[in-house]
Amino acid sequence: MGGILGRSDSNKQSSPVSKLELKMVEAMKKRSLKGTSMKSFNSIIMKFPKIDESLRKCKTIFEEFDEDSNGTIDRVEMKHCFQKLEIDFSEEEINDLFEVCDINEDMGMKFNEFIVLLCLVYLLKEPADSTVVQGKYQLGFPDLQATFETLVNAFVFLDKNSDGYVSKSEMVQAINETTSGERSSGPIAMRRFEEMDWDKNGMVTFKEFLFAFTRWVGIDENEDDEDEE
Ligand SMILES: [Ca+2]
Ligand SMILES: [Ca+2]
Ligand SMILES: [Ca+2]
Numbered sequence: 001m002g003g004i005l006g007r008s009d010s011n012k013q014s015s016p017v018s019k020l021e022l023k024m025v026e027a028m029k030k031r032s033l034k035g036t037s038m039k040s041f042n043s044i045i046m047k048f049p050k051i052d053e054s055l056r057k058c059k060t061i062f063e064e065f066d067e068d069s070n071g072t073i074d075r076v077e078m079k080h081c082f083q084k085l086e087i088d089f090s091e092e093e094i095n096d097l098f099e100v101c102d103i104n105e106d107m108g109m110k111f112n113e114f115i116v117l118l119c120l121v122y123l124l125k126e127p128a129d130s131t132v133v134q135g136k137y138q139l140g141f142p143d144l145q146a147t148f149e150t151l152v153n154a155f156v157f158l159d160k161n162s163d164g165y166v167s168k169s170e171m172v173q174a175i176n177e178t179t180s181g182e183r184s185s186g187p188i189a190m191r192r193f194e195e196m197d198w199d200k201n202g203m204v205t206f207k208e209f210l211f212a213f214t215r216w217v218g219i220d221e222n223e224d225d226e227d228e229e
Helices: 019-032 041-046 048-065 075-084 091-101 111-125 142-158 168-178 185-196 206-216 221-228
Strands: none
Touching: 019 091, 019 111, 019 142, 019 206, 041 048, 041 142, 041 168, 048 075, 048 111, 048 142, 048 206, 075 091, 091 111, 111 142, 111 206, 142 168, 142 206, 168 185, 185 206
């Protein structure tokens, strides 16, 4: 189980990183070798409406798996979900994934957490080489897959040095590429970056990126409160 040790010592603030998160970084590194279809930061922004639409459709899926309709998917419901979608994660992997995505630590998946979880499944299960039969992990929702692919592409675009993390300078670089000429984009890049860097360690993982994304397109965990006004 070596493979994981090749991390640079730039990672001094040691917030405990789970095995799964390292796996995620590795998967992202591998994926970035294939390049990205994104040409600019703006091309990512242009995709927002479509991503938003597609993620909202995901609400139906969420409701289907929230068997007791309490607005959150618990561990048992999650297990059923994985069975139904035929995602063959081990019990341990499912539990890890659950913990990694449960950012409000209420022992359940809210809608935004569920989206992030599905997208991470997509990344982790993406066949590393093309010989793997296509369509094995379709997640059942072609539309959603395309959206996840877009999100992966966006991250690969930002991660200039392909180390599986987006650093502050990479974010600035990505935004400056778009608005060459004006120097005013720096503060925007900084703000975007700080919104993404959930644990404030100076690096953004794909997971953090996804959570930021759900906020940017207006999906947040309080979405279900509307019936209480
Ligand atoms: Ca539930
Ligand atoms: Ca939660
Ligand atoms: Ca990077």
